[in-house]
Amino acid sequence: xxxxxxAQLVGVETQTIRFYEQQxxxxxxxxxxxxxxxxxxxxxxxxxxxxxxxxxGLSLAEIHELQSYQDDPHQPxxxxxxxxxxxxxxxxxxxxxxxxxxxxxxxxxxxxxDNREVExxxxxxxxxxxxxxxx
Amino acid sequence: xxxxxxAQLVGVETQTIRFYEQQxxxxxxxxxxxxxxxxxxxxxxxxxxxxxxxxxGLSLAEIHELQSYQDDPHQPxxxxxxxxxxxxxxxxxxxxxxxxxxxxxxxxxxxxxDNREVExxxxxxxxxxxxxxxx
DNA sequence: TAAAACTATAAAGCTACTATAAGGTCAATA
DNA sequence: TATTGACCTTATAGTAGCTTTATAGTTTTA
Numbered sequence: 223x224x225x226x227x228x229a230q231l232v233g234v235e236t237q238t239i240r241f242y243e244q245q246x247x248x249x250x251x252x253x254x255x256x257x258x259x260x261x262x263x264x265x266x267x268x269x270x271x272x273x274x275x276x277x278x279g280l281s282l283a284e285i286h287e288l289q290s291y292q293d294d295p296h297q298p299x300x301x302x303x304x305x306x307x308x309x310x311x312x313x314x315x316x317x318x319x320x321x322x323x324x325x326x327x328x329x330x331x332x333x334x335x336d337n338r339e340v341e342x343x344x345x346x347x348x349x350x351x352x353x354x355x356x357x
Numbered sequence: 358x359x360x361x362x363x364a365q366l367v368g369v370e371t372q373t374i375r376f377y378e379q380q381x382x383x384x385x386x387x388x389x390x391x392x393x394x395x396x397x398x399x400x401x402x403x404x405x406x407x408x409x410x411x412x413x414g415l416s417l418a419e420i421h422e423l424q425s426y427q428d429d430p431h432q433p434x435x436x437x438x439x440x441x442x443x444x445x446x447x448x449x450x451x452x453x454x455x456x457x458x459x460x461x462x463x464x465x466x467x468x469x470x471d472n473r474e475v476e477x478x479x480x481x482x483x484x485x486x487x488x489x490x491x492x
Numbered sequence: 493t494a495a496a497a498c499t500a501t502a503a504a505g506c507t508a509c510t511a512t513a514a515g516g517t518c519a520a521t522a
Numbered sequence: 523t524a525t526t527g528a529c530c531t532t533a534t535a536g537t538a539g540c541t542t543t544a545t546a547g548t549t550t551t552a
Binding site: 307337 | 405406412413438455456465466478480
C-alpha cells in the first residue's frame with residue numbers, strides 16, 4: 223500500500239502522514255526501489271489511532287506518551303487514565319473560560335445597536351473604556 | 358515615555374509592543390536621537406485597546422478591522438456589530454464542540470479503572486477500536 | 493509519446509507571540 | 523575613568539500541527 227492509498231483510507235493528506243513519520247509518531251515504512259513508501263495494515267491502525275487521539279484533542283506529545291505505554295503492555299494502566307483525567311479537566315477549564323467570555327461578549331454586544339455611527343458605537347466604546355467587568 | 362514604561366503600564370512585554378508595531382496594529386512612534394522609541398498617551402490607549410480585544414479572543418486581523426472602522430467615525434457601526442456577532446457565534450460553536458468532546462472523553466474514561474494492565478486498558482481499547490460514537 | 497497523476501525532499505507559511513543573540517546607550521558607582 | 527547594570531536596538535528562531543509551495547523524479551493512462 224502506497225502513501226496515497228493509506229491517506230485515502232484514513233482520511234488524511236499524504237503530507238500529514240510524512241509529518242507524523244518525521245515526528246516519530248508513525249514508524250518509518252519500508253521503501254520500494256524507487257524510494258516510495260510501502261505501508262502495511264499495522265501502519266493503518268497506527269495512523270487511525272493517531273487521528274482518533276487528535277479528534278479527542280490530545281496533543282502529539284500526549285499521543286507519543288500513550289504509544290510508549292502501549293509498548294509496555296504489562297504495566298498497570300494508571301498513567302493512561304491519569305493522562306485522560308488531565309485532559310478532561312483541561313477541556314473543562316476551557317469550557318468554563320469560554321462561557322465566561324461568551325457572557326462578556328454578549329453584554330458588550332447588548333450595549334449597541336446598528337443605528338449608530340462608529341463614533342457612538344457602544345461596542346467600541348465598551349472595549350476602549352475597558353468596561354470589561356470580568357469575574 | 359519609553360517602551361519599557363509603556364510595557365509596564367499596560368502589562369505586556371516590550372517585544373510584544375514591537376511586534377504589534379511591526380504588524381501594523383500600533384503606529385510607529387517617534388524616535389529619540391539614539392533610536393529609542395518615544396510613546397505618547399495615544400499609544401497607550403491604542404495598546405490597551407489591542408490588549409482588551411485580545412482578552413475578548415479577537416484575532417489580530419479582527420482588531421485591524423476594528424481599527425479601520427475607527428478611522429471612519431461617521432460610518433454606521435453595523436460592521437462592528439456584525440464582527441462581534443460572528444465572534445460570539447464562533448465562541449458558542451467552540452463551547453458546543455468542547456462539550457461534546459467532554460462527554461466523549463468522560464464515557465471513554467468510564468470504560469476503565471486503574472487496576473488493569475495496559476494490554477487490557479479500556480481507554481486505549483476504546484481509542485484503538487474507534488468506539489467513539491460521536492453525534 | 494506525452495500528459496496526468498503519483499511520489500520524493502526541503503523549505504516556507506500560518507497565529508501570536510516568546511526567546512535568544514549580539515550589540516548600542518545611559519546613569520550611577522568604584 | 524572604567525565599569526557595572528539596566529535599558530534600548532535589530533534580527534532571527536522557536537512554539538503546535540499541520541498546510542503550502544517549489545522542485546524534481548516515477549508511474550500510469552490516453
